[in-house]
Amino acid sequence: MTYALSPETLEWQRKARDFAEQLIPHEEAAEFNEGLLPKEITAGHRATGIELGFSRMDVPREHGGLQLPMLDQVVVWEQLGRVTNALSWCISEAHSWMYEACDAAQIEAYIKPIWTGEKTECYAITEREAGSDTHIETSAVRQGEHYLISGEKWFVTSANKAQFMFVQARVPDGQGGGEDALFFVDVDSPGIEIIDNPLFGHNFASHHPTYRFDRVRVPVANRIGAEGDGMAYTKSWFRRERLMIAARSLGAAQRMLEMATDWSKERVVGGQPICEHQMIQTMLADSLTDLWGARLMTYEAAKMQDRGEDLSVIHAHCSMAKLVASEMVNRVADRVVQIFGGRGYMRSNAAQRFYREVRVDRIWEGTSEIQRLIIARSLLKRGAERLIG
Template structure:
């Protein structure tokens, strides 16, 4: 069965898939063996080809110079980038539409437009040692002093900070009428008081690192605050909804690639005089994998369609959690089966199944762990009923 898509979505799908297959997948093993890096001229070409494939500024309106993709079209494109390991698919700038709603015209000119053109790069400083999925538990503070704020705190897992030149810093307001509420701030790298603590080694090999940063009496103008005091969590939730759905899409792409590779290997590998694919135990693993992929893709696409149709934001929040929960756990199961089908080869870093087995594990953690997604879904069910979530 072919899932119905518009002709434009099909064209985006085919264009991005061709780019991933031709420009990114051939460099996976090299990146794996070189700490996530490819030669600089290759990385430059990847970024140029990504723009040609339409992977940049997907969520930005055409009036701003963006692609103006629907949420479904973005999911279709992100699904294809999920087919490559070592985060090579992270080669295009993709600021989100909420930034236009949240930022002042001056902020858009200073930080967002250069992000769209690739002149600037951002990262998110939200997570802390004691506050991961529970964002409200952050201890970072922002204290108003005249026309400035004084920022303090320590942020963990600041993804892509080594490639960025500014951060979105989330803190709780300290003092004043909005004491304890959340706010977001632009903080440029190099601002006095911003100090890198260390860069931990992670399971995957990505060009983008996840350092720990300390903010000690960092002084920023009030004009660096995004929106009003108290708006910070709303903006973060908007980012979470989008990224959770895109994680689901990328997990579908990863699962599809794994199924393709494992199936091809099972057909060619001869065991006890016949192809491995003739073994019923292997057939069952492949059948379970493709069935779960079908379900995850349907859930992801339908959630995106509903958002495009103007779904209630609270319903969409729960459905994005449902898609991320199911797709990320599905992809993990598919990767585990693929390693098993490849056998000893599946334990080699040069094998796609081994890389995805490591890399997909974090999708059940970042942007809200699976357990947090279940809490969000259950809250939505209890408040609005099953019909609001599944129709």
């Protein structure tokens, strides 16, 4: 039995799977070269992804996009999740919420270039003391037709590839009453300094540096929406990112399960394939069952958006999908490394790369603990029947 998908969705699945299969042969080269591939290869992957439409899946049709159903987008990112070393990050995506938040000039200058491939963005939200605690200390003080932004931003993923940032900052005395605003900030603006570029457990070409902002002058025209709207837009970004983390987790888990199943049939111990051993069968069965449950939950969270259900309920379901799928893929990765034995701990084995890479999915875009708080608060406010029927 498989989840019922439309012919259109299945076609997007096929396109994404074929694209992933083009990337997979380059994983080892990236792993042993700090995540990097030759520029011409990366440029070719980027051009192919854009040509296939992956960068404008969520863009409204009136702005030149495809405006795909959310389920189709999840299916695409599920297939791209089969690839290690973040090689599928060769494309950037513009999101539908950006077209609701930004004015025409901002769309032309910043949003359209994301999906055409002319510019790459990054998100400067997290701070030293503002991760799970979302109280932002970075300030944006208005002076005439500019804001002066000061503070530090941590873990600015893909900043080394970006031309501009989405920066969230608190406006102390603004119309939002000291609430957050969101800004476009060009990475080469005077007053921006990289103060650290830490190494992480994965080998990605996308880095996660720390930036200091020292009275960086940003035009009022670069503010997204009104003062006080920053957190609302960030929540829109979180909803999508959490759902796509869940989708990528599904793809990673399925590839690992396929690898482990094939290996267990080939590997002979004591005169028989290890798939005949009940302990191996238990790990395979648990992985398959975990994957199926997480897929059902993730697909349903996407379909809820396609049906236009209540946004507050969708927000909770995106948290549920991320929680379940990211925890699931970590369990699968652990089992698959164990099934491969010593070979599973070799960096040349995709299982070992996944084992390192998927760990962060339980942390970024809201830790598993934060997802549980979001879900519990929604339950206490709305009741189980409102959330799950």
